[in-house]
Amino acid sequence: MVKGNYQWTIQKYQRVLPGEFAMNHMDLLTGYVDISKYDGVTSPDYRVFSVRDNNDFYSRYFLYLLQDGYKQRRFFHLGQGSAHLGRWRLPTEAFNEIIYPLPSLEEQVKIADFLDHETAKIDKLIEKQQQLIELLKEKHQAVISHAVTKGLNPDVLMKDSGVEWLGEVPEHWLCSKIKHIALLTPKKSAANFKPNDECTFIPMEKLKRNSLVTDESKFIREVINGYTYFEENDLLLAKVTPCFENKNIAVACGLVNRVGFGSTEIYVLRPTEKVQVNYLLYRLQEDNFIRAATGAMTGAGGLKRVPSDFLLNYPIAIPPKSEMDAIVDYLGEQEARYDLIEKNATNAVQLLQERRTALISAAVTGKIDVRDWIAPDISDIKATEEATA
Incomplete structure (x- = not known):
């Protein structure tokens, strides 16, 4: 088939029809299985199959059964390959010899219908808990944005910042640029350390939002060349996508000998006496900054980076020290509050997912008897949903 100048062919793929199973048997660790809703193609490495006889076997029952096999790792002992490399496949011979619990067709249908409903x-x-988590993140971000751009006093006199997207800021705040309040990438030549001293080492994956994983140390002589240098209370900022968009920004704390080295994809900002490091942390997590910096990124694909010139010349409004301290304290309290609510919602999601997995496992293995289960009337379901909405 020709579409424009693009030659499309299915010769290297295998056909999958509606109602057929498509199974990633090449990876028992992260793979899965499902029933196709479409007439299409899939990888030749996947396993495509269907039940032999619809009069004896109900596909949706076997789907739950096979998905339970992945979730509970029931197939894992049959695998071959290199599990540590993410390649733990289920050979065809072993797959064909698996013995499954086989109730009557009527009970298979009842089990599948019960599980569909539950x-x-x-x-x-x-979904409701996940929506709550997203709403909490939005509200938390709105609190940060307002505090670091408008302050905490709703009655304060305002002035035009001179920056279109920033709008008005408190009249007594100082409008400046980051390069005037912080030093970017401090030179290690001015540092006071010895080559045989230990230091904390931070690869990119250990820079998180508001935290560092400081469980790795090296001798300074091993990392002094080719890595980014920083000290206690410096601000570390991921410069590369997607880490930057994920707001992987944190204050360096708890460093071995108060010194650290890390990935060259990390910017280091050392605040002057004009700004508190935690205020700058919150300011650079504000959505307008993230959007503007993302739009200014240079490079290609997954290697886009925030340019240093953009960071240095980014406009920022600075409150007096006492007000800055109050804003930092307020945002710290709000962050603890929102984090606790989000943690509870995340735990609720995990418990529900565990409940879902356990319910499927119990139903398809006969641990619970659903033969007498009757599907609720749809009108009753809608009334219950409206009452709990």
Whole structure:
């Protein structure tokens, strides 16, 4: 088939029809299985199959059974390959010899219908918790944005910042640029350390939002060349996508000998006496900054970076020290509050997911008897949903 100048072919793929199973048997660690809703193609490495006889075997029952096999790792002992490399495949011979519990067709249908109904209820609860988590993140960000651009006093006199997207700022705040309040990438030649001293080492994956994983140390002589140098209370900022968009920004704390080295994809900002490091942390997590910096990124694909010139010349409004301290204290309290609510919601999602997995496992292995289960009337379901909405 020719579409424009693009030659499209399915010769290297295998056909999958609606109602057929598509199974990633090449990876029992992160792979999965599902029933196709479409007439299409899939990887030749996947396993495509269907039940032999619809009069004896109900596909949705076997789907739950196979998905439970992945979730509970029931197939894992049959695998071959290199699990540590993410390649733990289920050979065809072993797959064909797996013995499955086989109730009557009527009970297979009843089990599948029961699970369709119950998992749909759990999925709705999970969706609500996930929506709550997203709403909490939005509200938390709005609190940060308002505090670091407008302050905490709603009655304060305002002035035009001179920056279109920033708008008005408190009249007594100082409008400046980052290069006037912080030093970017301090020179290690001015540092006071010895080559045989130990230091904290921070690869990119250990720079998180508001925290560093400081469990790795090296001798300074091993990292002094080719890595980014920083000290206690410096601000570390991921410069590369997607780490930057994920707001992987943190204050360096708890460093071995108060010195650290890390990935060259990290910017280091050392605040002057004009700004508190935690205020700058919150300011650079504000959405307008993230959007503007993302738009200014240079490079290609997954290697886009925030230019240093953009960072240095980014406009920022600075409150007096006492007000800055109050803003930092306030945002710290708010962050603890929002983090606790989000943690509870995340735990609720995890418990619901565990409940879902356990329910499927119990139903397809006969641990619970659903032969007498009757599907609720749809009108009753809608009334219950409206009452709990």
